Amino acid sequence: MVRCGGAVLRKYGSFVDSLRLYVRGGTGGMGYPRLGGEGGRGGDVWLIAQERATLRSIRDRYPHKRFVAGTGANSSVRALKGEKGKDCEVHVPLGVSLLSDDGKQIGELNAAGERFLAARGGLGGSLATNFVPCKGQRRIVCLDLKLIADVGLVGFPNAGKSSLLSTMSHAKPQVASYPFTTVQPELGKLMYADYKQILVADLPGLIEGAHANKGMGHKFLKHVERTKQLLLVVDVSGFQLSISTPFRTAFEAVLLLTKELELYKEELLRKPALLAINKMDLPGARENLSELLKQLQHPHDFSHLLEEEMIPAKPLEFKNIIPISTYTGEGIEELKACIRSSIDEEAEKENEEYRKKQLQLLQSSAGQGDRR
Missing domain, CATH: 3.40.50.300 (P-loop containing nucleotide triphosphate hydrolases)
Structure with missing residues (x-):
């Protein structure tokens, strides 16, 4: 049994319909004070809906359930602007609701290819930060699956x-x-x-x-x-x-x-x-x-x-x-x-309602064109 905020998440048998993940964006790269160089931004952590993905496969493949994006590249003489850190992509099943650690819904992924930015990478060191890089965003994200x-x-x-x-x-x-x-x-x-x-x-x-x-x-x-x-x-x-x-x-x-x-x-x-x-x-x-x-x-x-x-x-x-x-x-x-x-x-x-909405949009656009 896992507690996520105020909600208690359970699993029965081999079917898993809730999972708690730790996500952290990558730290930015160091700036280069002497030449005003800017370090690369840290990578982001993305949750991406994918067919056939399951919460059980995530749990089994990543038992620690920790996902950390790459660190941004440091600024250097050869590259004053450091490259962005590598993003971390986590494939999740369709129909998953995303909850913060206190149980509030922060997003949901229902169609294949939909993406959610779970943790943003930190800024690279620059003049604005005294060339010191910033750490990436970190938080707990609870995945709550509802079958489609x-x-x-x-x-x-x-x-x-x-x-x-x-x-x-x-x-x-x-x-x-x-x-x-x-x-x-x-x-x-x-x-x-x-x-x-x-x-x-x-x-x-x-x-x-x-x-x-x-x-x-x-x-x-x-x-x-x-x-x-x-x-x-x-x-x-x-x-x-x-x-x-x-x-x-x-x-x-x-x-x-x-x-x-x-x-x-x-x-x-x-x-x-x-x-x-x-x-x-x-x-x-x-x-x-x-x-x-x-x-x-x-x-x-x-x-x-x-x-x-x-x-x-x-x-x-x-x-x-x-x-x-x-x-x-x-x-x-x-x-x-x-x-x-x-x-x-x-x-x-549903198709008829969609056709009616499209027709209304076309008529509305035509009416606006006539007034011009």
């Missing part, structure tokens, strides 16, 4: 998310018939006949109170932020986390999951969402499904089933509700088709 995926699987433990991911994709998450099998995010790709690929993240099961950081809480709720859409997965027969917790029906599970997302960050509920009702192969599944669909159509009529503080302010609206069975394969292809359709629809909306 098209779809995030959200559900309570043992709802069948890992089985669903392995059934739909080539991912091989750990699967077993007991809660908390998944203790780290798993990524899988849905492959389509036209070679379209959709990235799906299986997030470990939440528990009631996850928004308050109970269980793995914020550790995995934060990954939902970077997914474009949500896929809630519930057991059609309901679930009971342990003998000390109450039994929850599928309808209650939907409301509780919605409430946890709402309490963690309300804007998560504005993401497009699908609902997969799993384990349709179990006895009584059809009756349970019929009851659930009736409850979802009129959620306010059944809100008395939960304590008032557990009821979301606004029910989550689902673009599609698909009954499935990861055991028999029922509904899996339909679910994949619904995911594809939803992703394509949202992409088209």
